[in-house]
Amino acid sequence: MTRIAIIDYGMGNLRSVAKALEHVAPHAQITVTHDRTAILHADRVVFPGQGSIRDCLRELAHWDLLDVVREAAFNKPFLGLCLGPQALLEFSEENGGVECLKILPGRVVWFGELRDSVSGERLKVPHMGWNQVHQLMDHPLWQGIPQDSRFYFVHSYYLQPADMALVVGQTDYGFTFASAIARDNLFAVQFHPEKSAQAGLRLLANFADWNP
Amino acid sequence: MGLAKRIIPCLDVDRGRVVKGVKFVEIRDAGDPVEIARRYDEQGADELTFLDITASSDDRETMVHVVEQVAAEVFIPLTVGGGIRTLDDVRRMLNAGADKVSINTAAIARPEFVREAAERFGNQCIVVAIDAKAVHAESESPHWEIFTHGGRRPTGIDAVEWAQRMTEYGAGEILLTSMDRDGTKRGFDLELTRAISEAVSVPVIASGGVGTLDHLADGILLGKADAVLAASIFHFAEYTIEQTKRHMQDRGIEVRL
Numbered sequence: 001m002t003r004i005a006i007i008d009y010g011m012g013n014l015r016s017v018a019k020a021l022e023h024v025a026p027h028a029q030i031t032v033t034h035d036r037t038a039i040l041h042a043d044r045v046v047f048p049g050q051g052s053i054r055d056c057l058r059e060l061a062h063w064d065l066l067d068v069v070r071e072a073a074f075n076k077p078f079l080g081l082c083l084g085p086q087a088l089l090e091f092s093e094e095n096g097g098v099e100c101l102k103i104l105p106g107r108v109v110w111f112g113e114l115r116d117s118v119s120g121e122r123l124k125v126p127h128m129g130w131n132q133v134h135q136l137m138d139h140p141l142w143q144g145i146p147q148d149s150r151f152y153f154v155h156s157y158y159l160q161p162a163d164m165a166l167v168v169g170q171t172d173y174g175f176t177f178a179s180a181i182a183r184d185n186l187f188a189v190q191f192h193p194e195k196s197a198q199a200g201l202r203l204l205a206n207f208a209d210w211n212p
Numbered sequence: 213m214g215l216a217k218r219i220i221p222c223l224d225v226d227r228g229r230v231v232k233g234v235k236f237v238e239i240r241d242a243g244d245p246v247e248i249a250r251r252y253d254e255q256g257a258d259e260l261t262f263l264d265i266t267a268s269s270d271d272r273e274t275m276v277h278v279v280e281q282v283a284a285e286v287f288i289p290l291t292v293g294g295g296i297r298t299l300d301d302v303r304r305m306l307n308a309g310a311d312k313v314s315i316n317t318a319a320i321a322r323p324e325f326v327r328e329a330a331e332r333f334g335n336q337c338i339v340v341a342i343d344a345k346a347v348h349a350e351s352e353s354p355h356w357e358i359f360t361h362g363g364r365r366p367t368g369i370d371a372v373e374w375a376q377r378m379t380e381y382g383a384g385e386i387l388l389t390s391m392d393r394d395g396t397k398r399g400f401d402l403e404l405t406r407a408i409s410e411a412v413s414v415p416v417i418a419s420g421g422v423g424t425l426d427h428l429a430d431g432i433l434l435g436k437a438d439a440v441l442a443a444s445i446f447h448f449a450e451y452t453i454e455q456t457k458r459h460m461q462d463r464g465i466e467v468r469l
Contacts, residue, residue: 051334123215129438201287
């Protein structure tokens, strides 16, 4: 039985993530935990995030989980969600500038004043709602998900990886940004698969079966 | 390619039961929030909003269980409003599986509550609900005021200024209801919707008065709303969510189909 640990460092509700995983992987053992040992012994790790990046990193340090996240991100199937992928990069502009985990090269940047590239109309921030993700390459986690499927997003900052080879999915909102990044055993998405109906559930099912 | 405009059915819940009669064909239990939520998800609803209209605070705990049950089976965003007055109310709803809470009266009673909730839980999960009514004479320039108690009690607060202030305090979204139009089936107050949407940087959900599919499309195209919320036209199966989206697409609106 595959053991999936959802890292709980006190930043909001992880119940939906757990329920969605239980729904697609009924035989997996799914735990929401901040226990170092449980995370180290898990077969797969989900790294979610909500709220602000400063609080996120502070809470990770508070629960003594920084090295555990790093270990998982390099060694086992690892899925970052929403604020998760932002924390994996080197630096975020949020909260006046925050040094992040530096697991992947790149920065997290504020959307700022946005206009639609065609109509010129002002775009709202946060980027909230269902937007398309264009898959840039085949990947086991995209399996069975139609090209340009819509996923649910809520964010005001976006991923700007330094290495374009990391980008496996991109989305348009005034311009084109990286909405999914991957490297080896790691896959991380800016959107919320647990709130993205069929497409999101398929991605989570793919993760539960993924053997990189 | 781009962000889809959202269609949001709104369900009134009283002591754990959906009220104002939802009339789907072949529904086993028209009052079961889980079954109704699942139907709307299957039809392609982009989000669901639950409004707790339970009068007694003793029965409020019931709403937490409703959210838990729905969130365990329906994997689209859920917003819960009605009776959210303390940080603990917010926390319990989010922990139960709500993605956002909608704050209305408590924000008027103490605006700092919105700031505290946004700082604690993040702007993305704090929706401020605004109930507004036109208070200008026909010859005057448009002006709307916030009303409470179902539109009966004026507050003297200007709706546009209030929306801006709530956004500064950390509201991640505005749920705007025209109390002049609510229940009339005459369409949104488009002038009000547009005034608020253009005044704030965050998404605005238009609500109140929907009677036809064109009303929904007008809310987006003319009111500049980012999402539209309706109750009766969906509940009474006058239109399915899919029909609604096809109609909006025909009018040039980007939707999730």
